[in-house]
Amino acid sequence: MRPFRACLAGVCLLLASISAGRGAELESTLVQIGLARVDITPSYAVRLTGYGSRTNEAGGTDQQLWAKALAIGEGPAAVVVITVDNLGIPAEMTEEVARRLDKRFGLKRERLAICASHTHYAPALTGMAKLILKDLTAEQSERIARYSAELTDAFERVAAEALESRRPGRLGWCEGRVGFAGNRRTLVDGLWKANAQNPEGLVDHSLPTLVARDPDGKLRGVLVNYACHCTTINANDNKYCGDWAGFAQETIERSHPGTIAMVAIGCGADANPYPRGTLDLARDHGQEIAREVDRLLEEKQLPLGAVTAAAEESFDLPFAKLPTRAQWEERAKQKGPIATHAQAQLARLDRGEQLPQTLPYRVETWDFGGELAMIFLPGEVTVEYALRLKREHAGKRLWVSGYSNDEPCYIASRRLIGEGGYEVESSMWYYDRPTHFAPEVEDMIVGAVERILPEAYRLAREQPVKRWQAEIEKLDAKQPGGRAPEGSIVFVGSSTIRRWDLLKSFPDLPVVNHGFGGSQYADAVYFLKPLVEDAQPSTVVLYDGDNDLAAGKPVEQVAADAIAMIYRTRLAVPEARIIVLSVKPSPKRRALVDAQRKLNAMLEGYVITRGDKRLSYVDVGALLLGSEGEPRSDLFVADQLHLNDQGYALWAEKLRPILAQSTPPGGRNSNRE
Ligand SMILES: [Zn+2]
Numbered sequence: 177m178r179p180f181r182a183c184l185a186g187v188c189l190l191l192a193s194i195s196a197g198r199g200a201e202l203e204s205t206l207v208q209i210g211l212a213r214v215d216i217t218p219s220y221a222v223r224l225t226g227y228g229s230r231t232n233e234a235g236g237t238d239q240q241l242w243a244k245a246l247a248i249g250e251g252p253a254a255v256v257v258i259t260v261d262n263l264g265i266p267a268e269m270t271e272e273v274a275r276r277l278d279k280r281f282g283l284k285r286e287r288l289a290i291c292a293s294h295t296h297y298a299p300a301l302t303g304m305a306k307l308i309l310k311d312l313t314a315e316q317s318e319r320i321a322r323y324s325a326e327l328t329d330a331f332e333r334v335a336a337e338a339l340e341s342r343r344p345g346r347l348g349w350c351e352g353r354v355g356f357a358g359n360r361r362t363l364v365d366g367l368w369k370a371n372a373q374n375p376e377g378l379v380d381h382s383l384p385t386l387v388a389r390d391p392d393g394k395l396r397g398v399l400v401n402y403a404c405h406c407t408t409i410n411a412n413d414n415k416y417c418g419d420w421a422g423f424a425q426e427t428i429e430r431s432h433p434g435t436i437a438m439v440a441i442g443c444g445a446d447a448n449p450y451p452r453g454t455l456d457l458a459r460d461h462g463q464e465i466a467r468e469v470d471r472l473l474e475e476k477q478l479p480l481g482a483v484t485a486a487a488e489e490s491f492d493l494p495f496a497k498l499p500t501r502a503q504w505e506e507r508a509k510q511k512g513p514i515a516t517h518a519q520a521q522l523a524r525l526d527r528g529e530q531l532p533q534t535l536p537y538r539v540e541t542w543d544f545g546g547e548l549a550m551i552f553l554p555g556e557v558t559v560e561y562a563l564r565l566k567r568e569h570a571g572k573r574l575w576v577s578g579y580s581n582d583e584p585c586y587i588a589s590r591r592l593i594g595e596g597g598y599e600v601e602s603s604m605w606y607y608d609r610p611t612h613f614a615p616e617v618e619d620m621i622v623g624a625v626e627r628i629l630p631e632a633y634r635l636a637r638e639q640p641v642k643r644w645q646a647e648i649e650k651l652d653a654k655q656p657g658g659r660a661p662e663g664s665i666v667f668v669g670s671s672t673i674r675r676w677d678l679l680k681s682f683p684d685l686p687v688v689n690h691g692f693g694g695s696q697y698a699d700a701v702y703f704l705k706p707l708v709e710d711a712q713p714s715t716v717v718l719y720d721g722d723n724d725l726a727a728g729k730p731v732e733q734v735a736a737d738a739i740a741m742i743y744r745t746r747l748a749v750p751e752a753r754i755i756v757l758s759v760k761p762s763p764k765r766r767a768l769v770d771a772q773r774k775l776n777a778m779l780e781g782y783v784i785t786r787g788d789k790r791l792s793y794v795d796v797g798a799l800l801l802g803s804e805g806e807p808r809s810d811l812f813v814a815d816q817l818h819l820n821d822q823g824y825a826l827w828a829e830k831l832r833p834i835l836a837q838s839t840p841p842g843g844r845n846s847n848r849e
Contacts, residue, residue, distance in 0.1 A: 262299070269328055
């Protein structure tokens with residue numbers, strides 16, 4: 177296993193790129209955005225790939241093919257996502273494009289993603305799904321190599337154009353739903369039976385959509401992600417075409433002239449578009465995506481900044497036990513793809529080569545400041561990967577693309593491997609893999625994603641929920657109706673908040689204590705609804721970060737989690753005042769003083785650059801320091817970590833005028849609509 181590289185230093189760049197001077201409106205900050213597209217339809221005939229039945233080169237063009245690029249951010253924080261009308265891009269090609277972009281623009285490998293639409297009506301590429309191309313001639317092979325080289329150049333060109341055309345814009349995202357993807361695995365007695373629509377089977381109908389606009393709101397482009405095979409058209413059609421993904425792009429660009437529409441594919445390996453079989457149906461499905469995009473564009477998108485962290489991890493996926501030589505020989509006597517595949521393996525053995533026991537695999541993630549994580553998985557990934565990742569990791573804040581950066585074969589989930597069938601076993605023949613995967617690949621892939629995703633996304637795991645659920649349910653037990661009165665001043669945070677007798681400190685203010693002991697910023701984000709949203713407070717006071725640092729989290733990570741909390745709070749209560757308290761120094765955590773200072777500086781910097789008049793940062797740490805700059809032990813209880821009455825009195829004195837100013841008598845916020 178190669179150690180993964182992760183860059184969290186981008187948080188500082190995020191802070192630097194945030195524009196100041198606006199009010200608390202839910203507008204995204206300005207970010208550098210560039211978009212470009214390049215026509216990649218070959219001017220000559222090339223073999224199409226995706227269906228094993230074809231033997232002739234393409235006989236015309238139903239639709240132009242495109243490579244498109246979206247560049248986001250600047251300097252080392254820039255990322256580029258390329259979408260392409262093709263079955264899939266081999267890793268070698270992605271690596272070559274990455275090398276060129278690193279050389280020209282300093283773009284690091286984990287900051288590039290190439291996402292294929294998986295259309296079955298685009299040219300075959302050298303090194304991709306070799307055994308699917310029946311009766312391949314030397315001339316056909318040559319033209320495939322020519323197109324592969326031209327496509328590599330086109331990727332470099334389109335990425336360069338996107339990077340070079342960057343200008344300030346706004347980025348947002350939202351999620352819609354489109355229903356034409358249907359599960360295509362029918363089962364009998366728990367085993368795979370046939371490739372046909374299974375209305376009971378799992379699907380992912382979400383349509384996460386990234387929206388790029390000019391600062392004045394004018395649309396510049398969209399990137400959508402949908403989990404479905406790009407195989408509507410009849411398999412006998414042998415012409416260039418983008419299928420539904422191509423028609424979705426075409427329709428969106430036609431209704432929004434001057435924009436660039438991009439389509440990536442989710443974990444749709446076990447889903448087909450239904451109904452299917454004609455070019456018109458492909459157009460219908462594309463138009464359905466475009467209609468949903470139009471609807472989404474009318475609604476509010478969640479604002480995003482630049483990518484704050486990009487990370488990757490490479491590892492090897494184990495195959496199941498390989499067949500014996502005798503078994504290969506038996507298979508080689510049969511007919512069709514199973515025989516072709518067995519003959520290829522026997523030829524390897526005859527040359528004295530070993531058959532591979534594992535397949536190299538690589539996952540990549542991009543974090544938009546705790547707001548959205550994009551996950552790029554190579555291969556034809558089945559739907560349970562996306563459903564599991566979303567279930568276990570912060571749900572709707574995840575964007576999962578398959579067919580990304582490489583297409584080594586199908587990537588079946590554990591349950592599917594038990595059921596067998598096309599996506600598990602027989603599809604491996606076309607990809608020239610020796611056999612199906614071992615069932616543990618699902619945990620390995622999910623585990624790798626989990627390791628490189630920032631902590632802020634690991635919120636839905638069972639443990640933290642169980643740990644605090646009961647405490648949070650009891651928070652407002654004594655309040656009328658069991659919830660904090662609307663318009664109150666809600667203090668959210670760890671035990672430093674929980675232990676504070678707020679009514680004693682602020683007898684004249686509608687204060688409510690939502691502290692829960694031992695918590696960190698990521699926990700507060702998870703419980704945002706009961707802590708903040710349900711109360712609709714006039715003011716939210718946030719105190720966390722103390723335990724986060726004590727738990728050994730890097731400062732940049734804690735800052736990202738804190739920013740996620742501030743940001744989510746702003747979305748939940750658009751009119752409320754948000755007061756972020758500095759992390760306090762304490763005699764017990766003296767060793768963390770540098771980390772605390774750095775975190776406080778980042779939080780203060782974020783608050784200042786955000787330019788939100790109802791967001792403020794209050795330094796409550798300086799009050800606790802003695803003349804030597806050391807925390808005064810006489811202000812702490814015996815554990816030398818938590819404040820005593822005298823310590824809280826100093827905080828109350830500092831906060832009282834600020835709180836009184838923000839809260840009209842009665843605690844009602846007169847600005848609320
Ligand atoms: Zn496929």
